[in-house]
Amino acid sequence: MKIAVDAMGGDNAPQAVVEGVEAARDLYPDLEFDLYGDPSKVEPLINNSDRIRMIKTTEEISMGEEPVRAIRHKKDSSIVRAARAVKEGKADAFLSAGNTGAILAAGLFIVGRIKGIDRPGLTSILPITKPGAKRHNFVYLDSGANAESKEKNLVQYAYLGKFYAEQVLGVANPRIALLNNGAEEDKGDKFHKAVWQQLNALDDLNFIGNVESGDLLFGKADIIVSDGWTANAALKATEGTAKMIMSVLKDGILHGGLRAKLGYLLLHPVFHRIGQKMNTSTYGGAVLLGLKAPVVKTHGASDSVAVKSTISQIRTMLKTGVIEKTVEFFDPEAKVDKPTKNA
Structure with a gap:
């Protein structure tokens, strides 16, 4: 299972993000991570690159930017690139502590919503x-x-x-x-x-x-x-x-x-x-529920413990197949009429 991580988002990024990812990597041998961000800021913080891959991006979306405009104009930002990796099947989930509106917009417009939601x-x-x-x-x-x-x-x-x-x-x-x-x-x-x-x-x-x-x-x-x-x-x-x-x-x-x-x-x-x-x-x-894959926003002030806990949460979502079960229920072609108490 691979998680696309916005390494640049959050008040304590990239250090807290990298530390949390490494802690989760050590805890869960079935997880891999792609870190999206500025290599000059992120790579020096990685102590062990096992199952961690650095992917270079050249733009960042700050907390104060207008969300939809930001994801449309900053195509090489860590948020957009990580979301697109999920869209293209290169990763199974997306994690960020960055701009909430931009994460929601990227989830909706890039990852995509489930039919019926x-x-x-x-x-x-x-x-x-x-x-x-x-x-x-x-x-x-x-x-x-x-x-x-x-x-x-x-x-x-x-x-x-x-x-x-x-x-x-x-x-x-x-x-x-x-x-x-x-x-x-x-x-x-x-x-x-x-x-x-x-x-x-x-x-x-x-x-x-x-x-x-x-x-x-x-x-x-x-x-x-x-x-x-x-x-x-x-x-x-x-x-x-x-x-x-x-x-x-x-x-x-x-x-x-x-x-x-x-x-x-x-x-x-x-x-x-x-x-x-x-x-x-x-x-x-x-979690932005109703999307085709797990898109998870951890708190902007998250420390490494919060990042690790959020990764654990994503892992559970992937292992239980909650998104697949949701798709099966809400897809109009597969959905049946819900029973009512008066039926």
């Missing part, structure tokens, strides 16, 4: 924070690929999330919920009410109803679907709250005197476990 959804794996929860994470989509969505898009996201949860996370009959402004059936605007009705009518989905943003990390569902605008806003509000709490705790410890500092020392193992649970490096990257 109108709009691919950006899929994040988020932690479950409820003490004693049986699961440690859940599937969340669309987390930002599409600012506007139609009802059928969210229904498709439910199926995409189901395939991912079953094949990659190993969840049998995953519970699916709709992100809404209330848990009751009649909550939300016309759009969300209509989506609720459509999801509830499908007998091959384990739809459990609405979930509020305040319960996002409490493990009430294995998959939470939403339009990209709402999901992204809720996710950023949750991340901001978590950062604020950590900042307040840090300030309290620093200015709380000797007793606060002693308390911190005693509770240090607890804080470490919390930090590990909330660390995005643990859960891999965001």
Whole structure:
């Protein structure tokens, strides 16, 4: 299995990318890597070139560039070249920590979407924070690929999330919920009410109803679907709250005197476990589900651990054949009418 890697994307590139790739290479003997980027910056960082090939590119897409324009005009950028390698069958998956919009555009316009999928959804794996929860994470989509969505898009996201949860996370009959402004059936605007009705009518989905943003990390569902605008806003509000709490705790410890500092020392193992649970490096990257091959965006600030975790995530996707199973389901020529509860 070969992964095309944008070695130039991300705040800590190319060093964190190379270190993460080498760590994954050492861990998984069935993986090979093509690194796309500037050889003068990347090659000195490679300690062992076994199963790692350097492919020279002459352009880079920066974080602030307009995505579609960038991929159309910078044909020799590391993002475009890596995506094209997947399109041409020279690699099985594409990984980058670079410009999110450019990665999404390259995935959509170069790698291509699966027949039957109108709009691919950006899929994040988020932690479950409820003490004693049986699961440690859940599937969340669309987390930002599409600012506007139609009802059928969210229904498709439910199926995409189901395939991912079953094949990659190993969840049998995953519970699916709709992100809404209330848990009751009649909550939300016309759009969300209509989506609720459509999801509830499908007998091959384990739809459990609405979930509020305040319960996002409490493990009430294995998959939470939403339009990209709402999901992204809720996710950023949750991340901001978590950062604020950590900042307040840090300030309290620093200015709380000797007793606060002693308390911190005693509770240090607890804080470490919390930090590990909330660390995005643990859960891999965001997958653009609905494309013909794995296209995965890891966080722009990813370190080598996050890169390695994301590669592990891609490897699982390739080994389980989740994309092939999704293609088989959504291809209009192979798809059958979905059963409904009223049928």
